Amino acid sequence: MKNNIELQYKGFLKTHNLWRNSDVFELDQFQFEAKTFSIENTQRFKEIRLGKRVEEFLSHHLKSTRKIDVIAENIQIKDNKITVGELDFLLRDKSKCIHLEVIYKFYLYDPDVKGDELSKWIGPNRKDTLVYKLQKLKDRQLPLLYSKHCKKTLGTCNLQAKDITQQVCYKAQLFLPFESNIKDISPLKNNCISGFYLSFNKIEILRNFSFYKPSKLDWLIEPHDKVDWIDFTEAKEIITGYINEERSPMVWLKDQNNNLQKCFITFW
Known part of the structure; x- marks a missing residue:
């Protein structure tokens, strides 16, 4: 189990950002050094959902680098007692404060899907699509920072939304059809x-x-x-x-x- 967790962590680090800079949907990709830091206690990685396990790995990584401060993570935003959303991370990089959303996906390219090239990337079970997730980020997850429900939560960290930059850590493994001759998957990165x-x-x-x-x-x-x-x-x-x-x-x-x-x- 210990070895598997270390290999999972290394696999996460080796997975590339899905696009460069802000080439897709004007979502700015978070950049961090992919140096591997040893894991002394694997028991702290308890999440069984892959997306949440990845967040645990990123938290470990950022705290190990000591170059970026983790102000808070998995911040529940509530309307009275009802949870309306969550902010994955609030970070401080030198003088800059960052709201970071973390996404790790597996997408298959289906040339038969109608629409532009981004629309052709779908989940293995066809229940998830790249475009759906991108739109959800733009329309729901990132705007949550500026909601009235978030204002009080940010206040507990002595922060205001207007002073916070928003970025995504959007990594993915991509799979092409068997014996495909596709050479370029722009604006996504071939090394994914x-x-x-x-x-x-x-x-x-x-x-x-x-x-x-x-x-x-x-x-x-x-x-x-x-x-x-x-x-x-x-x-x-x-x-x-x-x-x-x-x-x-x-x-x-x-x-x-x-x-x-x-x-x-x-x-x-």
Whole structure:
């Protein structure tokens, strides 16, 4: 478990920001040094949801760098007793105060989706899309800072919304269709491409590969050889259960030359 948490942390750090600067939706990307800091106590990482685990990793990282002060994190904004939203982080970088929202996603490029290029990036189970999340950030999450409900909370930190800069830490692993010849995914960054996806209907193409199915939190990890690999027949039986539930699992693949890859097997 300790080793897996360290590998998850390293995987998070190695994942690139999804775009440069403010190239997408005018959302300014937060930049930080990707140096790895040792984790002495893995017990502090208790979140079982991947997005929240990533926030824990970023908190650990920022506090370890000691270059950026974490003023507050996971700040609940309430209307009386009703929670209306949350601010992920309030940071101080030298004289600048930053409201930071953290997002970590997995997107597959579906060329058949209508719309512009950004609209074609969707979640493995087709329930999540890049454009939906971007719009939610612009319309709901970031404006929360300027709401009347947030004013009192900021006051407890001796802050005012007008003095705070807003940024996002939006990281993602991207997956292209099997044997895709796509060369450029602008305005997104090519170095976010982490593997490919394949419809379950075509899974026989992978008959000669060994398989490993990581847990959801281990989707963060870069594939390595020190896992319990299974053959195609056993893997197909396991994957079939997910497909029947209309879920698209991630798998690691190892070919006969011990080359490792990440892949989603989709139900669609």
